[in-house]
Amino acid sequence: MGCFDYPVDSKTLLRKKIRIKKELLSGSVNWIEKRIAVLGGSTTNEIVDQLELFLLFNGIRPTFYQSEYAQFWQDAVFGNEELDSFHPDVVFIHTNWRNIPAFPTVSGTKEEAAELLDGTFRRFSTMWDKLNEKFHCTIIQNNFDRPYWRLLGNSDISDSRGRSNFIAKLNLMLYEYADAHPAFFVNDLDFLAADYGLAAWSNPLYWHMYKYCLCLDGVPRLAKSVADIIKSVYGKNKKVLMCDLDNTLWGGVVGDDGVEGIQIGPEVPVGQIYAEFQQYLKELKSIGVLLTVNSKNEEQNALDGLRHPDCTLKPEDFVSIKANWENKDRNLRAIADELNLGTDSFVFIDDNPTEREIIRQADHGVAVPEMDQPENYIRLIDRSGYFEVTALSADDLSRADMYQANARRVRLQEAAGSYEDFLKSLQMTATIRPFEAIYMQRIAQLTNKSNQFNLTTLRCSESDIAGMQASEEYLCLYGKLEDKFGDNGVVSVVSGRIEKDELHMVLWLMSCRVLKRGMEDAMLDTLAAVAEEKGIKKIIGYYYPSPKNGMVKEFYRRMGFAFLSGDDAGNTTWELDLCDYKPKAPPIEIRK
Amino acid sequence: MSREEIYERLNEVFRDVFGEDDITVNDETTAADIDGWDSLRHISLLAAVEDEFDIEFSMGQTVKMKNVGEMVDYIEEEAE
Numbered sequence: 001m002g003c004f005d006y007p008v009d010s011k012t013l014l015r016k017k018i019r020i021k022k023e024l025l026s027g028s029v030n031w032i033e034k035r036i037a038v039l040g041g042s043t044t045n046e047i048v049d050q051l052e053l054f055l056l057f058n059g060i061r062p063t064f065y066q067s068e069y070a071q072f073w074q075d076a077v078f079g080n081e082e083l084d085s086f087h088p089d090v091v092f093i094h095t096n097w098r099n100i101p102a103f104p105t106v107s108g109t110k111e112e113a114a115e116l117l118d119g120t121f122r123r124f125s126t127m128w129d130k131l132n133e134k135f136h137c138t139i140i141q142n143n144f145d146r147p148y149w150r151l152l153g154n155s156d157i158s159d160s161r162g163r164s165n166f167i168a169k170l171n172l173m174l175y176e177y178a179d180a181h182p183a184f185f186v187n188d189l190d191f192l193a194a195d196y197g198l199a200a201w202s203n204p205l206y207w208h209m210y211k212y213c214l215c216l217d218g219v220p221r222l223a224k225s226v227a228d229i230i231k232s233v234y235g236k237n238k239k240v241l242m243c244d245l246d247n248t249l250w251g252g253v254v255g256d257d258g259v260e261g262i263q264i265g266p267e268v269p270v271g272q273i274y275a276e277f278q279q280y281l282k283e284l285k286s287i288g289v290l291l292t293v294n295s296k297n298e299e300q301n302a303l304d305g306l307r308h309p310d311c312t313l314k315p316e317d318f319v320s321i322k323a324n325w326e327n328k329d330r331n332l333r334a335i336a337d338e339l340n341l342g343t344d345s346f347v348f349i350d351d352n353p354t355e356r357e358i359i360r361q362a363d364h365g366v367a368v369p370e371m372d373q374p375e376n377y378i379r380l381i382d383r384s385g386y387f388e389v390t391a392l393s394a395d396d397l398s399r400a401d402m403y404q405a406n407a408r409r410v411r412l413q414e415a416a417g418s419y420e421d422f423l424k425s426l427q428m429t430a431t432i433r434p435f436e437a438i439y440m441q442r443i444a445q446l447t448n449k450s451n452q453f454n455l456t457t458l459r460c461s462e463s464d465i466a467g468m469q470a471s472e473e474y475l476c477l478y479g480k481l482e483d484k485f486g487d488n489g490v491v492s493v494v495s496g497r498i499e500k501d502e503l504h505m506v507l508w509l510m511s512c513r514v515l516k517r518g519m520e521d522a523m524l525d526t527l528a529a530v531a532e533e534k535g536i537k538k539i540i541g542y543y544y545p546s547p548k549n550g551m552v553k554e555f556y557r558r559m560g561f562a563f564l565s566g567d568d569a570g571n572t573t574w575e576l577d578l579c580d581y582k583p584k585a586p587p588i589e590i591r592k
Numbered sequence: 593m594s595r596e597e598i599y600e601r602l603n604e605v606f607r608d609v610f611g612e613d614d615i616t617v618n619d620e621t622t623a624a625d626i627d628g629w630d631s632l633r634h635i636s637l638l639a640a641v642e643d644e645f646d647i648e649f650s651m652g653q654t655v656k657m658k659n660v661g662e663m664v665d666y667i668e669e670e671a672e
Contacts (some may be wrong), residue, residue, distance in 0.1 A: 011640075011643050014636055014639055014640065015605070015608045015609055015636070015639075015640040015643070016608045017636075018609075018610070018611025019608065019611055022611070043632075045632045046632070046635070046636070094652075170656075205651055208651070209635075209651060209654065210635050213636075216635065216639050217639070
């Protein structure tokens with residue numbers, strides 16, 4: 001479905017939305033279901049329709065609440081039964097500059113303008129506070145775009161009586177609010193308008209005829225931008241950028257032109273373009289994107305190319321380098337296996353349209369942007385929103401290091417006499433403790449990102465996690481694993497609801513990056529010990545099958561649980577009697 | 593462009609916008625004849641027609657048109 005790729009095909013999305021929706025819904029997708037309230041200061045119908053398409057495209061099946069026309073503030077502040085009983089997972093407040101009740105007048109003073117600004121901001125922040133209080137959910141708020149005229153000309157942006165100035169200040173206050181509230185996100189409407197072209201974007205015909213605050217053609221872009229935030233919150237971001245080399249990371253063909261012949265660096269304009277692109281990719285790495293190489297080349301030539309003094313990206317920046325003469329779809333699968341990640345978390349960039357098509361045909365899950373001209377590369381990747389940042393956990397910042405440490409572990413394993421010797425030689429230490437505020441973000445992220453070792457596949461937002469932590473009814477533990485090669489960070493989460501002397505598990509998951517290290521044993525040992533202290537006699541485990549979690553179907557049996565019941569859909573229930581539980585004592589030192 | 597050609601392309605637009613493969617419109621067709629042709633869908637329809645024939649409706653025209661026939665009149669005038 002090319003219509004969703006940047007630059008989105010608005011015409012098709014608007015005209016054929018009914019057919020496109022049908023097609024998306026007919027796919028066999030492991031949908032994430034979410035309830036989304038759209039509170040508008042203008043007409044929102046088309047925005048909701050398009051948002052639905054983009055969410056479906058990202059594997060999220062939404063149900064919507066839509067405020068009555070322009071009732072965003074009333075709905076949020078005073079509430080209404082329908083919205084209250086809707087229990088939104090996400091509230092999207094779609095307002096624009098026309099929803100600002102009053103602007104400074106040219107005859108007014110600076111002080112009056114400041115007072116008005118304060119009052120206007122409070123009107124909005126009261127609303128956000130109210131929503132947060134009531135729903136503890138993710139809130140997305142548009143910033144304000146600029147009016148398409150400037151009464152004071154150029155001074156409109158610098159004079160405190162100018163509307164542009166007023167809006168710029170209001171936006172700054174909004175950003176500070178967002179910075180202080182982790183589940184609150186700004187949708188950058190102002191950027192979207194500028195990127196589209198303010199004059200066309202704010203064609204007043206759409207306001208006066210239909211009360212849309214933007215032109216119809218701009219709606220799919222707005223919807224994509226909001227959907228990018230939502231899919232990022234629910235862990236649907238891409239994780240890996242798989243790069244071709246020749247004419248993708250540098251100009252020319254290293255095998256033919258030699259290292260000194262490739263175009264990279266300040267000497268020629270083309271070289272500058274590639275240098276800037278490499279710099280951008282390096283920055284993507286710094287926000288947690290895993291870089292890999294998939295190139296048709298002799299390996300030595302590829303490495304020599306990357307060691308060119310003007311290459312910002314060095315071989316060490318990539319967590320996997322496949323430079324060979326295999327077909328690229330085979331390399332794709334090899335890299336995915338190596339990293340233990342699904343191919344649907346991959347983005348593939350290649351200047352060669354045939355290679356792009358091969359990957360598209362071989363695997364529909366991989367995103368393959370149309371890398372046409374090197375001067376467009378950054379924009380193509382940037383606007384596609386593959387790696388939309390909604391939270392940067394410490395894990396994101398050091399992800400590449402962790403994967404590299406993994407590669408060193410694999411080498412150690414190859415050298416070790418037995419697997420047990422290998423585990424001992426890792427000198428592992430686990431921290432297994434109740435949920436803590438500093439890890440909420442990572443814990444929520446794990447519930448959304450873990451697909452394979454995930455027994456219940458319950459997806460949680462940060463506020464859901466905070467709710468469990470605060471509740472007396474829940475027993476929750478996170479597990480962090482370190483070894484001599486480095487810190488794996490938080491890799492496992494278990495959480496259960498206490499019912500009398502039974503603990504009913506709602507979350508049980510582990511990151512695949514620490515499979516077969518004994519971490520699952522360490523988690524159960526600790527869970528059993530903590531549960532017993534609380535007077536719990538039995539742990540009840542639940543397994544709900546998903547297309548990806550087949551590897552843990554028999555998990556409870558392996559851990560010593562007794563089978564209780566199962567149904568036709570494959571859901572199973574298991575029980576562990578704590579009276580005769582014997583700790584599994586894996587070779588991990590446990591800190592509580 | 594002949595009226596016939598316009599209708600051929602216009603029918604495709606209607607089928608896409610309303611998601612029904614068997615819609616056929618004529619001079620007398622109005623919003624009352626087609627399921628789901630409300631004011632909101634009307635906006636999508638006009639945008640799709642503008643795009644299909646590379647024309648633009650002004651505010652005045654969109655309010656004035658009473659049936660599909662009048663829409664086709666306008667397309668005939670504007671499109672080459």
